[in-house]
Amino acid sequence: MTTAAVLSPDPLTATRPLTRARRRPPITVLLSFGVIVVVLAWSLAPGLFTRHDPAVGVPDDKFTAPGAEYWLGTDHLGRDLLARIIHGTASSITSALIAVAIGLVVGGALGLLSGYLGGWVDVVIGRAVEVLLAIPGFLLAVVVVTALGYDTRNAAIATGVSAVAVFARLMRAEVLRVRTSVFIEAARLNGGSSAYILSRHILPNAVRPVVSLAILQFGVAILVIAGLAFLGYGDPPPASDWGLLVADGREHLIRAPWLVIAPGLVIAVVVLSVSRISSWLDQGRTR
Amino acid sequence: MSTTAVLADSTAAPPAAAASLRRYAAFAARRTARALIVIVLAYVLVFLVLAALPGDPISAQLESPQAGYTDAQKAQIRKFYGLDQPVLLQLLISLGSALRGNLGLSLSTSQPVTTVLGDAIGSTLTLATTALALAVLIAAVLGLLSRLLGPGPLNALVRALPAAFLSTPNFVIGLVLIQVLAVGLGLFSLVDPDSAGSTLAAALTLAIPVSAQIAQVLITALDESAGQDYAEVALARGLPPVQVVLRHLLRPSLLPTVTVVGLVLGEVLGGSLITETIFGRTGIGTVVQKAVTAQDVPVLLAAVVLSAGVFVVVNLVIDLLYPLLDPRLRGTEATR
Amino acid sequence: MHQSPDPEGTISPWIAESWEQNEDATSYVLHLRSGITFSDGTPLDAQAVVANIEAWAVGRPDEGLPPVGLFPGGTFASAQAVDELTVQVDFTAPTLSFLPTLGYHGCLLLAPSSLAGTLEQQSDLAFQIGLGPFVLDSWAAGHHVRLVRREDYDWAPAVLGASGPALLEAITFRVLPDVTLRASAARAHQTDLSYNVNPQLLESFTDAGFHVEVPRYLGFVHGYSLRTDVRPFDDVRVRQAFTRGIDRAGILRTVFTDAWEPATSWLQAAVPEATDLTELFAYDPDLAASLIDEAGWTQRDADGFRTKDGTQLGFTIYPTPYLTGSVPEAELASQHLTRLGIHLRTQKLDIPTWAERVTNNPAQGVGEVTRSFVDVGTVAGVITDDGEDWFAVGSSDTELVRLRDALAGAVSREERAPIVDELSRHVLEQAYFIPLEQNVQSIDVQSPELTGITFNAVAIPSYHAATKDPS
Secondary structure: OOOOHHHHHOOHOOOOOOOOOOOOOOOOHHHHHHHHHHHHHHHHOOHHHOOOOOOOOOOHHHHOOOOHHHHHEOOOOEEHHHHHHHHHHHHHHHHHHHHHHHHHHHHHHHHHHHHHHHHHHHHHHHHHHHHHHHHHHHHHHHHHHHOOEEEOHHHHHHHHHHHHHHHHHHHHHHHHHHHHOOOOOOHHOOOOOHHHHHHHHHHHHHHHHHHHHHHHHHHHHHHHOOOHHOOOOOOOOOOOOOOHHHHHHHHHOOOOOOHHHHHHHHHHHHHHHHHHHHHHHHHHHHO | OOOOHHHHHHOOOHHHOOOOOHHHHHHHHHHHHHHHHHHHHHHHHHHHHOOOOOOHHHHHHOOOOOOOOHHHHHHHHHHOOOOOOHHHHHHHHHHHHHHHOOEOOOOOOOHHHHHHHHHHHHHHHHHHHHHHHHHHHHHHHHHHHHHHOOOOOHHHHHHHHHHHHOOOOHHHHHHHHHHHHHHHHOOOOOOOOOOOHHHEEEEHHHHHHHHHHHHHHHHHHHHHHHHHHHHHHHHOOOOHHHHHHHHHHHHHHHHHHHHHHHHHHHHHHHHHHHHHHHHHHOOHHHHHHHHHOOOOOOHHHHHHHHHHHHHHHHHHHHHHHHHHHHHHHHHHHHHH | OOEOOOOOOOOOOOOEEEEEOOOOOOEEEEOOOOOOOOOOEEOOOHHHHHHHHHHHHHEEEHHEEOOOOOOOOOHHEEEEEEEEEEEEEEEOOOOOOOHHHHOOOOOOOOHHHHHOOOOOHHHHHHHHOOOOOOOEEEOOOOOEEEEEEEOOOOOOOHHHOOOOOOOOOOEEEEEOOOOHHHHHHHOOOOEEEEOOOOHHHHHHHHOOOOOEEEEEEEOOOEEEEEOOOOOOOOOOOOOHHHHHHHOOHHHHHHOOOOOOOOOOOOEEOOOOOOOOOHHOOOOOHHHHHHHHHHHHOOOEEEEOOEEEEEEOOOOEOOOOOOOOOOOHHHHHHHHHHHHHOEEEOOOOHEEEEEEEOOOOOOOEEEEEEEEEOOHHHHHOOOOOOOOOOOOOOOOOOOHHHHHHHHHHHHHOHHHHHHHHHHHHHHHHHOOOEEEEEEEEOOOOEOOOOEEEEEEEOOEEEEOOOEEEEOO
């Protein structure tokens, strides 16, 4: 899913004329931050939010519909779904972070080299990025996870690999933009070394759009990893990564639809919050 | 965007200014050659990644104690499939015969790979084109609404919808559509996924997140052109807003929209993996899925490269049309 | 070739009208029924049968065409046509499994022209000419197969009680690989029969008036095989604690329905030689706890699992990808063993990785068995190193070796039965094998209008006598 190909902060959206000059972030952004805070709390101290055991249930309570005892119902082994969602948060968040880190570090470095050095390096990296972009992102992730073996860590790595090209492209564009700007010319005239210019002038100026992309990619990574888990390239039970919950739940969809809908909604709300924050940051950039 | 290198090049490309047929042809030839190289490189890349696979179905079958083969028999069968060669040699052999149109035999069904893909591609193309058409339709509706509805909660909702569409996992959308429309209301057949109803439902599943991306670009582009002088003049002249949007705003917004349609094609092809699985369609996506499960490398390789090929070719066509579409590049019309 | 053994394991005539075997079960003569033709019109004769038997026993592996795994190719000597309708088959050693294997669905009679084809030709179903009640109308790989009735079919096995052509005019099989989609299609009344629906959904189907069929086959029950050369299974008390610590009734109640039956041995109850040995492995957590105490696993670690000399008492199960329900079963077994302080980890794998990590990996202590057989003689081929050596005992268990030889050398079924009983007792007492439940070949959700489907010993359905009431 190369969502970012389109959502990536580009000059078009940045100069949108509908800028509302307000100092306080809009209410939707505040809500989004709220969601992220809850999710972080879930991943740091899951035990505080549920008294049910995510791994061991009451078999005789299997397929209980959502209600007072089990807020989101139970699964096929009588385990509390809410407890499983909460306890699966840390792993879901970590794998998305790994994916983003890989895309950011590898892609960022490639883009930086490509944009800064130019010449044949740019040509070689440019070609490689072009090839990576030509393979539909989700297919690429499937191929990589197949080669590495199925579990969530590998799915995270595969997702990261499929995001490398997006980061490389943005970083290259940013470097080129900054490089030609007046103050870099000035620094160069003043005799600054390449490394100095790179670390002092180019990187700091390219950071903001890249961070914004990284946040957006975090949401994309959650979706891709969930998609991989859904197809069965995820973690073993009794792990309860969100994508895995949907994948496990769909077998019982006819009997217990909440097993699919609840974790699906959690994924959607988190991704939506993340992308709202990203676009808010992105808008602020040009002001 | 996705084809940065290509687009970056187009600024230096000739057709912008001088409208000579020869220069456009040279530009087209260069672009085409480049696209072909990308496809070949994609083949090499996927081959090498898959070479890292720990096993293959033939060996798994051979080593299974139930089969009870002798070592000599195992060696014979492995040789038949060319699995006894070193990886780089296998790559050269495989690439060589692929360029001549021979993609080898499936390791799990022993059918020719071209047959396997040939049987599947029609279904995926139908799904993909239907999905793209639906996506463009949804995006166009959202785009027009965003301009036609005055500021207010409804407009805000229209503008927020794309983000919500993008954030919902498409397998959740698909599963809900099946339960509600097919099991609940009996609106389409689950047994015959190629029926019109089932195809539409599957296409809608794919189209929803994709339409969001198109809508976002379209809305942005419309907002931009709305800020232009000619649009404001048109409004001031008292033309009805619908006419202004259709006549003056849509046309300049077409270019970025067409570009993004080309780019989201990758998404449609990748997303077909999940959608086809959920709806039981037999297409490239399910071929990939099955090849992955069976570690059927020749099929997997060919299917992935085929998807990449479709993506590259469609975007190539868009790139070649680009100079012809851009109103600022009118001069090139002479080249037609 | 013969009608497959029925669910009680008896063999009855079909294409072979009658047969003889010699005293020591090394030579067989088959008398073929006359007037049978392949669907392309070629008559079935002794030469055709010989060609088929050779394909099953030897195959052409250098062309990618392997022999049939279950066919006793190891002792196969020769097959020859004695006259137009008589075939003689010779073996180098007693081979009681020959006749039942002829009823196995892997041993399909094909026209000689089909057998002569290359691998690529044979991959096309339309190239495979057989002699059953239905013929191929159209197919697309991974998509559908449509069969139509063969009007001149008149050689149905007498045991099925129907003659002449099939009752259904045509059958369309649609490939719906996704388990949820199959269940949804059944639920939406869009199929007459859906295969392999998740067992935990069956209740909602029977409640809605559907008919559920769970044909069992001959073979081993579903269960775990333990490798005794992998710790902690080198200690018989740990193995016994494992088998005594699993609440099979709880698993049946949670994962399956009443249609499933508990295991009574390590063999399916329908195997003619199988005896009820439930008392050797019944659930007994107190006994299990005292067995592991006795084995010295008395310390506990921070997570509450037992330890000995600093090692945790634990192992990993990779549930078999071939059986719906294996994952929740392993998860429940894990919960049961956790109560005893045994750490059972579970990990779900896809088919190729499973083969690599479990079937072909000598360091993996727990294997999972879902194996059918047509003849109990198969058992001799799995228990020691003169075969698959499931329990990694090699030839060290002399009792097992003695029973294996007795079983393999038996020349009559009467002689074999007590040996099978003694062997099963030994395997269960040693807890080499942890039975779970009697296995079913498939889980079929049928619309109530569809009747008359029959199943053979390995639970392969026959649609010859099936009918569908219009409603």
